[in-house]
Amino acid sequence: MSEALISVRSLCKWYGAWCALDHVSLEVRAGSCTVLCGPSGSGKSTLLRCLNGLEEWEAGDVIIGGCPVARRARDLRRLRREVGMVFQSFNLFPHLDALANVTIAPRVVGRQRRADAERAGMALLARVGLADQARKLPADLSGGQQQRVAIARALAMAPRALLFDEPTSALDPESIKEVLDIMVELAESGTTMVVVTHEMGFARHVAHNVIFMDRGRIVEAADPASFFKAPASERARAFLGEIGATPVA
Amino acid sequence: MSAGTLSGPSIPRRLARQTGSLLAVTIRHPFSLLVSLVLLYAAWIVGEGVVSWGIVHATFLAEDRSSCDPAGACWAFIVNRLPQFAFGFYPEQERWRALLVVLAPPSLMLLAVVPEFRGRRVIMVTGFGLYPFLAFMLLAGGLPGLPEVSTEKWGGLTLTMIVGMSAFVLSFPLAIVLALARTSGLPALRLVAAGFIEFWRGLPLVAILFMSVIMLPLFLPPDVEAPRLSLALAGITFYSASYLAEVVRGGLQGIGRGQYEAAGALGFGFWNMQGYVVMPQALRSVVPAIVNTAIALFKDTTYVMVVGLFDLLNIVVAGLSDAHWVGLAAEGYIFVGVIYWTICFGMSRMSARFEQRDKPNRPAENTLGMSR
Ligand SMILES: Nc1ncnc2c1ncn2[C@@H]1O[C@H](COP(=O)(O)OP(=O)(O)OP(=O)(O)O)[C@@H](O)[C@H]1O
Ligand SMILES: [Mg+2]
Numbered sequence: 163m164s165e166a167l168i169s170v171r172s173l174c175k176w177y178g179a180w181c182a183l184d185h186v187s188l189e190v191r192a193g194s195c196t197v198l199c200g201p202s203g204s205g206k207s208t209l210l211r212c213l214n215g216l217e218e219w220e221a222g223d224v225i226i227g228g229c230p231v232a233r234r235a236r237d238l239r240r241l242r243r244e245v246g247m248v249f250q251s252f253n254l255f256p257h258l259d260a261l262a263n264v265t266i267a268p269r270v271v272g273r274q275r276r277a278d279a280e281r282a283g284m285a286l287l288a289r290v291g292l293a294d295q296a297r298k299l300p301a302d303l304s305g306g307q308q309q310r311v312a313i314a315r316a317l318a319m320a321p322r323a324l325l326f327d328e329p330t331s332a333l334d335p336e337s338i339k340e341v342l343d344i345m346v347e348l349a350e351s352g353t354t355m356v357v358v359t360h361e362m363g364f365a366r367h368v369a370h371n372v373i374f375m376d377r378g379r380i381v382e383a384a385d386p387a388s389f390f391k392a393p394a395s396e397r398a399r400a401f402l403g404e405i406g407a408t409p410v411a
Numbered sequence: 412m413s414a415g416t417l418s419g420p421s422i423p424r425r426l427a428r429q430t431g432s433l434l435a436v437t438i439r440h441p442f443s444l445l446v447s448l449v450l451l452y453a454a455w456i457v458g459e460g461v462v463s464w465g466i467v468h469a470t471f472l473a474e475d476r477s478s479c480d481p482a483g484a485c486w487a488f489i490v491n492r493l494p495q496f497a498f499g500f501y502p503e504q505e506r507w508r509a510l511l512v513v514l515a516p517p518s519l520m521l522l523a524v525v526p527e528f529r530g531r532r533v534i535m536v537t538g539f540g541l542y543p544f545l546a547f548m549l550l551a552g553g554l555p556g557l558p559e560v561s562t563e564k565w566g567g568l569t570l571t572m573i574v575g576m577s578a579f580v581l582s583f584p585l586a587i588v589l590a591l592a593r594t595s596g597l598p599a600l601r602l603v604a605a606g607f608i609e610f611w612r613g614l615p616l617v618a619i620l621f622m623s624v625i626m627l628p629l630f631l632p633p634d635v636e637a638p639r640l641s642l643a644l645a646g647i648t649f650y651s652a653s654y655l656a657e658v659v660r661g662g663l664q665g666i667g668r669g670q671y672e673a674a675g676a677l678g679f680g681f682w683n684m685q686g687y688v689v690m691p692q693a694l695r696s697v698v699p700a701i702v703n704t705a706i707a708l709f710k711d712t713t714y715v716m717v718v719g720l721f722d723l724l725n726i727v728v729a730g731l732s733d734a735h736w737v738g739l740a741a742e743g744y745i746f747v748g749v750i751y752w753t754i755c756f757g758m759s760r761m762s763a764r765f766e767q768r769d770k771p772n773r774p775a776e777n778t779l780g781m782s783r
Contacts, residue, residue: 214676243678253673257691267677270687312673319677 166225167192167323167354168213168245173222175208175378182208183219184378190323190356190371195349197365197386198358200375201401206358209375210325213356214245227322243271246316250328252308254300260287260311261296264318272319279318286314290344306337313344323354330361360405366390374398475735488736489746495730496746499566499721501550505558509569512546516576517754523761543577562638566721568750574640574722575709578647585648586655591685593656594663604656611653616714619646624718643715651708658700662693702762706755723747 166189175183182205190196198206211217212224215231215238224231224241231241254263264283268274274282287293290310300308309329316324326345330338342364349355349368359365365372365386372389374382374397381395393399468483471490479485489496498509519538522531550573553559565573592604611619623646624639631637666689674684694701716725727743730736 216672216675239678239680242676245676247673247676249669249673249676251669253667253669255670255673255688255692257695266687267679270683271678271680315677 165192166190167227168356169223169225170209170213171223171225173209173212173219173224175205175212175217175219182378183212185222186375186378186380187222188373188380188383190354192322192354193352194370195353195355195357195368196371196373197369198356198373198375199360199362199365199401200381201404204375205378206375207327208378210247210327210356210358213323214247214325215239215241216247243319244322246319246321246324248309248312248316248324248326248329250331252300252305252312252332254308254312254315256300259297259299260292260303263300263311264314267315268318283314283318286317287311289317290314291340304337305333306340309333309337309341310344313341313348323356324348326355326357326359328358328360330359362390362402362405374401376401476737476739484742484745485736485739486742488730488739488742491736492727492730495567496723496726497568499570499726500564501566501569502558502560502564505552505560508549508552508557508560509565512550513569513572515542515546516572517757520757520761524764539576539580543573543580546573546577562640565640567726568723570640570715570720571709571712571723574644574647574715574720575712577644578651578712579705579708581644581648582652582655585652586659587685587690589652589656590659590663593660607649608653608656611649612657614650616647616650616711617717619650620714620718622646639718640720643718643720647708647712647715650711651704654704654708655701658697658704659693661700662695662697663689665696666693698762698765702758706758709755709758710751723750 168188168190170186170188173183173186174181186205186209188196198209200206208217212219218233218238226241226244231237255266258266261280261283264286265274265276265279268279268282269276272279284293284296287296290313292307292310292314295303295307295311300311303311309332313324313329329345330341333341338361342361345355345357345364346368357364357369367386369386372382372384372386373380374389374393374395376397382389382393382398384394389398390402393402463483465484468480469486470479470483471486473479473485473487473491476485476488479487494503494506497513498506501509515538519535519542522535522538548554549557550560550565550569551562589604589608592600593608595601595604614622620643623642627642627645628637670688670692671684674688679688713722713724715722716728721729724747727747731740731743
C-alpha cells in the first residue's frame with residue numbers, strides 16, 4: 163500500500179456562523195481515485211477547493227506529499243500548481259484557442275519554451291481526443307469538448323493530483339460519456355484523482371474509495387463495493403435512494 | 412425573411428447591402444423616392460456652393476490675401492504657413508525630426524489595418540509604448556548629432572501629436588493600476604484609487620492645466636526646472652487616466668469569477684493572471700469605449716492653449732491675426748477641422764478593424780450558468 167499523497171487532518175471552515183467543513187479528515191493514496199458524494203450544500207466543493215488552496219480554512223492541516231501547506235500566499239500558489247482542478251463550468255479562457263488554453267500555464271507559470279509547451283500540449287489534446295480541434299476557440303467547441311480541453315489544461319501542469327468538481331453536471335448525456343471515458347482512462351493509468359460527482363456508475367466501477375458527506379462532515383468512507391451494497395448510515399442510504407442508485411449490487 | 416425572398420426581392424436587398432438601405436427603400440416606396448429627390452436637390456445646392464467656393468474659385472498659391480480671388484477660398488494662407496502649422500517654431504534644418512514624430516503614430520495605426528503578420532502585435536505595442544519617450548528624445552535632442560531644441564519651439568501638429576499620444580499612452584498603465592486598485596480587496600487601496608479618480612475626473616481640464624503649470628513646480632525640487640509642456644502633459648495624463656480607469660473597471664466587471672479561479676488553480680500569480688487572462692478579455696470587451704476616450708482626449712489637447720502652448724489649433728488661430736492674411740478664419744478653422752477629423756476617423760476605423768477581427772467570444776459558461 164502506497165502512502166498518502168494528500169492527507170487532511172481535522173479541517174474546519176466557516177462561512178460566518180455557518181460551519182461548511184466540520185473536522186474533516188481524509189487520506190488520498192497516490193494513484194487512487196476517490197469519489198466524494200453527498201447532498202447539495204454538504205461541503206463537497208468547499209473541501210475540494212481547500213485541497214488546492216482556492217479556499218482558505220480556519221483550522222486543521224492539509225498535507226500534500228508529506229509537506230504541510232501553510233496558509234501563506236506563496237505556499238497556496240505552490241499547492242495550486244501541484245493540484246490541478248477541473249470545474250463544472252469548464253472555465254476555459256475564452257480569448258485563447260484550445261491549444262493556447264492548454265499551453266498558457268506551462269509557458270507563463272512553468273516558464274517553458276513555446277515550442278516545448280506546444281508539443282506537450284498537442285500530445286495532451288491527442289490524449290483527450292481533440293488533436294484536430296487545437297485551433298478552435300472555446301466558444302466553437304461543444305460542452306464535452308470544452309471539458310476535455312479543460313482536463314488537458316489541468317494535466318499540462320503535470321499535477322500530482324487532479325480534482326474534479328462535478329465535471330459532467332453541465333453536459334448532455336452524450337458529452338457526459340466522452341468526459342467520463344477520459345476520466346476512466348486517467349484513473350486506470352494511475353492518476354491521483356478526487357472527484358465530486360453524482361455519476362454513481364463511475365463511483366461504483368472506477369473509484370477506489372467513496373466518501374459520503376453531509377452538513378460539512380464525512381459521514382462514511384468506504385470502498386465502493388461495500389458502500390453501494392450496504393451503506394452504514396441511514397443518511398447515505400436515503401441519499402442513494404434519492405438519486406436512484408439502489409443499494410443492490 | 413426566409414426562403415421566399417431568396418429569388419424575388421433579393422435584388423433590392425443586395426442593392427441595399429451595396430449602396431446603403433436608402434436606395435432599396437426608395438425602390439419600394441414612392442414617397443421615399445420623393446423625399447430622396449428633395450434631399451438630393453438640397454445636397455446638390457449645398458455641395459455645389461461648397462465645391463465652387465472651396466475648389467473652383469479657390470486660390471492655392473499667392474503671396475498674400477489681396478492676391479486671392481475673393482469669390483473663393485484662399486487656401487494660399489494654409490499652403491504658405493503649412494510648415495509652421497505642422498512643426499511650430501522648430502528650426503528649419505531639424506524639421507525631419509518633427510516630421511518623424513508626426514508620421515509615426517499614423518504609420519503604427521496603418522499596421523492595425525493591414526493583414527495579419529507575425530510579430531505585428533509586438534511591433535504595435537512596443538511602438539506605441541515607446542512613442543512618448545522616443546518622440547520626446549528625438550524632438551528635444553541634446554544627444555550627439557542631434558542639437559538641442561527647447562520645448563518652447565515645439566508647436567503645431569507636432570505638439571498636438573506628442574501631447575495627445577503621450578497622454579494616452581502614459582495614462583494607460585496608470586489607468587489599469589487604478590482600475591485594479593479600485594476593485595481590489597484592500598479597502599485602503601480602493602479608497603486611494605477612488606479618491607484619485609474622482610479628484611482628476613471632477614475638475615475641468617482647463618483648471619487642471621493651470622494647476623499643473625502653476626502648482627506642480629511647487630512640489631518639485633527647486634533646482635529642477637520642468638518645461639511647461641511636461642507639466643501640462645502630466646496634468647492631461649492624470650485627467651485621461653481617471654477616465655480610462657473607469658472604462659477598464661467596466662471591462663473588469665464582465666470577467667466571471669470562474670476565470671480567476673481557473674487561472675488560480677493553474678498556479679498563476681496576481682500579475683500573470685491579470686496580464687494573460689483577465690486584462691486581455693477585459694480590455695477587448697471595452698475597445699469601443701477606450702477609443703471613445705482616446706478621441707475625446709485627442710480633441711481635448713486643444714486646451715493646452717490656455718497655458719500658452721501653440722498646438723495646431725492655437726497656431727492656426729495665431730496665424731489668422733497676421734496682417735497679410737487677415738480675415739481668413741473660415742479657411743483656418745476648416746483646415747484644423749479636417750486634420751482633427753481625419754485623425755479621429757482613423758482611430759475609429761482602427762478600432763472597428765480590431766472589433767471585427769477579435770469579436771469577444773463569450774464562452775458557453777454564460778449560458779450554462781455558474782455552479783451556484
Ligand atoms: N462563499 C460562500 N459564502 C457563504 N456560504 C457559502 C459560500 N460557499 C458555500 N457556502 C455554503 O457552504 C455550504 C457548502 O457548500 P458547497 O459548495 O461546498 O456544497 P456542495 O456540497 O458542493 O453542494 P453542491 O452539490 O450543490 O455543489 C453550503 O451550505 C453553502 O451555502
Ligand atoms: Mg459543489
